Amino acid sequence: xxxxxxxxxxxxxxxxxxxxxxxxxxxxxxxxxxxxxxxxxxxxxxxxxxxxxxxxxxxxxxxxxxxxxxxxxxxxxxxxxxxxxxxxxxxxxxxxxxxxxxxxxxxxxxxxxxxxxxxxxxxxxxxxxxxxxxxxxxxxxxxxxxxxxxxxxxxxxxxxxxxxxxxxxxxxxxxxxxxxxxxxxxxxxxxxxxxxxxxxxxxxxxxxxxxxxxxxxxxxxxxxxxxxxxxxxxxxxxxxxxxxxxxxxxxxxxxxxxxxxxxxxxxxxxxxxxxxxxxxxxxxxxxxxxxxxxxxxxxxxxxxxxxxxxxxxxxxxxxxxxxxxxxx
Amino acid sequence: xxxxxxxxxxxxxxxxxxxxxxxxxxxxxxxxxxxxxxxxxxxxxxxxxxxxxxxxxxxxxxxxxxxxxxxxxxxxxxxxxxxxxxxxxxxxxxxxxxxxxxxxxxxxxxxxxxxxxxxxxxxxxxxxxxxxxxxxxxxxxxxxxxxxxxxxxxxxxxxxxxxxxxxxxxxxxxxxxxxxxxxxxxxxxxxxxxxxxxxxxxxxxxxxxxxxxxxxxxxxxxxxxxxxxxxxxxxxxxxxxxxxxxxxxxxxxxxxxxxxxxxxxxxxxxxxxxxxxxxxxxxxxxxxxxxxxxxxxxxxxxx
Numbered sequence: 001x002x003x004x005x006x007x008x009x010x011x012x013x014x015x016x017x018x019x020x021x022x023x024x025x026x027x028x029x030x031x032x033x034x035x036x037x038x039x040x041x042x043x044x045x046x047x048x049x050x051x052x053x054x055x056x057x058x059x060x061x062x063x064x065x066x067x068x069x070x071x072x073x074x075x076x077x078x079x080x081x082x083x084x085x086x087x088x089x090x091x092x093x094x095x096x097x098x099x100x101x102x103x104x105x106x107x108x109x110x111x112x113x114x115x116x117x118x119x120x121x122x123x124x125x126x127x128x129x130x131x132x133x134x135x136x137x138x139x140x141x142x143x144x145x146x147x148x149x150x151x152x153x154x155x156x157x158x159x160x161x162x163x164x165x166x167x168x169x170x171x172x173x174x175x176x177x178x179x180x181x182x183x184x185x186x187x188x189x190x191x192x193x194x195x196x197x198x199x200x201x202x203x204x205x206x207x208x209x210x211x212x213x214x215x216x217x218x219x220x221x222x223x224x225x226x227x228x229x230x231x232x233x234x235x236x237x238x239x240x241x242x243x244x245x246x247x248x249x250x251x252x253x254x255x256x257x258x259x260x261x262x263x264x265x266x267x268x269x270x271x272x273x274x275x276x277x278x279x280x281x282x283x284x285x286x287x288x289x290x291x292x293x294x295x296x297x298x299x300x301x302x303x304x305x306x307x308x309x310x311x312x313x314x315x316x317x318x319x320x321x322x323x324x325x326x327x328x
Numbered sequence: 329x330x331x332x333x334x335x336x337x338x339x340x341x342x343x344x345x346x347x348x349x350x351x352x353x354x355x356x357x358x359x360x361x362x363x364x365x366x367x368x369x370x371x372x373x374x375x376x377x378x379x380x381x382x383x384x385x386x387x388x389x390x391x392x393x394x395x396x397x398x399x400x401x402x403x404x405x406x407x408x409x410x411x412x413x414x415x416x417x418x419x420x421x422x423x424x425x426x427x428x429x430x431x432x433x434x435x436x437x438x439x440x441x442x443x444x445x446x447x448x449x450x451x452x453x454x455x456x457x458x459x460x461x462x463x464x465x466x467x468x469x470x471x472x473x474x475x476x477x478x479x480x481x482x483x484x485x486x487x488x489x490x491x492x493x494x495x496x497x498x499x500x501x502x503x504x505x506x507x508x509x510x511x512x513x514x515x516x517x518x519x520x521x522x523x524x525x526x527x528x529x530x531x532x533x534x535x536x537x538x539x540x541x542x543x544x545x546x547x548x549x550x551x552x553x554x555x556x557x558x559x560x561x562x563x564x565x566x567x568x569x570x571x572x573x574x575x576x577x578x579x580x581x582x583x584x585x586x587x588x589x590x591x592x593x594x595x596x597x598x599x600x601x602x603x604x605x606x607x608x609x610x611x612x613x614x615x616x617x618x619x620x621x622x623x624x625x626x627x628x629x630x631x
Contacts, residue, residue, distance in 0.1 A: 180469065
């Protein structure tokens with residue numbers, strides 16, 4: 001058993017490219033759900049919007065990555081308006097239903113044969129996405145890290161991704177400690193009370209949806225750039241539920257909740273996987289085959305989450321006192 | 329701050345004086361109405377929850393809205409404050425038609441309400457609850473929010489104002505506590521203080537005394553009287569006749585969605601229609617045998 005290798009692979013995934021994608025989605029969801037109380041069950045749609053903006057602008061229309069970034073933000077804003085205008089005046093659960101339906105609708109739309117020329121159908125869009133970004137890579141060509149196993153290209157994505165993630169975290173911190181943040185937290189607690197104090201609740205909810213969606217879209221942009229591929233079936237509803245898991249794990253309505261949640265989630269998931277694979281390959285476990293690992297690590301993950309919810313329901317950064325108030 | 333009217337005097341004596349010659353009939357015209365409602369109705373399925381032909385609320389007075397359960401008091405509150413949309417009707421606030429105005433706009437115009445089930449924002453501190461009531465904080469706009477120096481000064485001024493109110497409502501030692509950790513009565517006080525933070529011209533209190541212990545009730549009554557003494561109009565829904573008697577300058581009685589009686593508390597409580605509405609239509613019918621004709625009269629009385 002090579003524990004150094006297990007650890008290295010685990011860490012690489014815990015703070016790696018895929019983890020970053022979930023982190024962006026979680027930072028956005030923290031604004032929407034954690035602070036404003038919007039039950040957005042279609043966060044994956046905003047990620048998809050960002051990823052497909054890159055795919056379509058760069059591959060289908062050959063217009064370059066930087067325009068794609070702008071288009072990604074614009075499309076996610078439009079998506080937020082489209083989802084929000086009919087539902088944000090209604091009770092919270094309507095938004096939940098509409099967003100989960102819309103995210104599936106969007107996925108089926110981009111994988112449909114009718115729009116294959118634009119979105120690439122079920123195969124998605126694969127090719128040189130984000131060349132402009134990778135051209136900017138300042139790392140020397142033969143660069144390698146000790147222990148960690150990122151390629152030069154992935155490391156560049158990870159560096160920029162984490163910088164952006166910290167920037168967005170700072171943005172959220174600035175927003176939620178301001179009077180604006182006070183209003184959205186009030187909306188989460190009781191919408192009618194905030195209305196009775198003269199605030200236009202609809203506008204605040206819309207702003208939160210747009211900001212959270214925009215941050216998630218950057219996850220999609222990163223996805224397309226890092227993996228050089230955009231595939232419709234990666235944007236399934238379960239993505240959104242993993243993002244919720246991450247958020248609750250770290251602690252909703254905590255500025256650093258998404259970061260802690262993402263790292264723990266991916267550390268555990270990858271750690272279980274690598275450890276189990278290693279045990280099987282070395283003959284310590286004989287009743288399992290390496291192909292079982294994928295599903296078993298999710299079972300172990302589920303068990304871990306259950307234990308967390310029982311012993312620390314407020315998440316890593318949460319305040320148990322706050323949680324107790326809900327019951328009153 | 330509460331908008332002062334240009335009256336010579338405010339408070340109890342002035343209100344009683346102003347209302348002295350008002351006829352004691354449903355829909356009576358008031359000398360200086362702040363709210364006038366006409367033909368406001370709201371139907372829930374087959375039930376006409378509110379059907380008010382005409383009602384006026386006197387400025388600077390404490391007006392009680394009473395009536396048996398299901399009389400439509402809270403529904404009328406919801407309609408007047410824009411939280412619910414009526415099927416028919418118009419109403420004015422300060423002589424301006426406000427039917428169809430969004431509830432948050434009405435609040436900004438000075439018509440502020442509280443709720444029957446207290447809505448303390450539990451997972452926010454007492455002081456944050458209060459600061460949420462302040463008007464025109466530019467940091468509440470999303471772009472300004474990221475530039476603290478543009479709103480810090482306002483925040484400080486609002487905080488000072490909030491502290492004065494909290495001290496008055498005896499919550500000043502709890503400013504950093506979660507609102508959810510307060511007792512039921514303290515939450516009622518906080519909700520009232522928060523409503524005043526908006527700087528209302530009229531506060532509409534939906535059962536402010538519900539579920540509050542007798543000792544705190546006295547202090548709540550004192551606070552409501554103080555609000556009037558400062559020139560703010562108070563309209564409140566209440567069940568307890570003793571309390572209504574104690575603090576109101578004028579009483580409006582609703583039953584089955586309609587205004588059935590109006591008058592000063594003493595007169596209203598002796599009114600046979602009111603007694604009938606509260607105790608049932610058979611009450612006293614053996615003596616007068618006019619239990620049914622009285623309800624018909626009330627509709628004729630609407631001017």
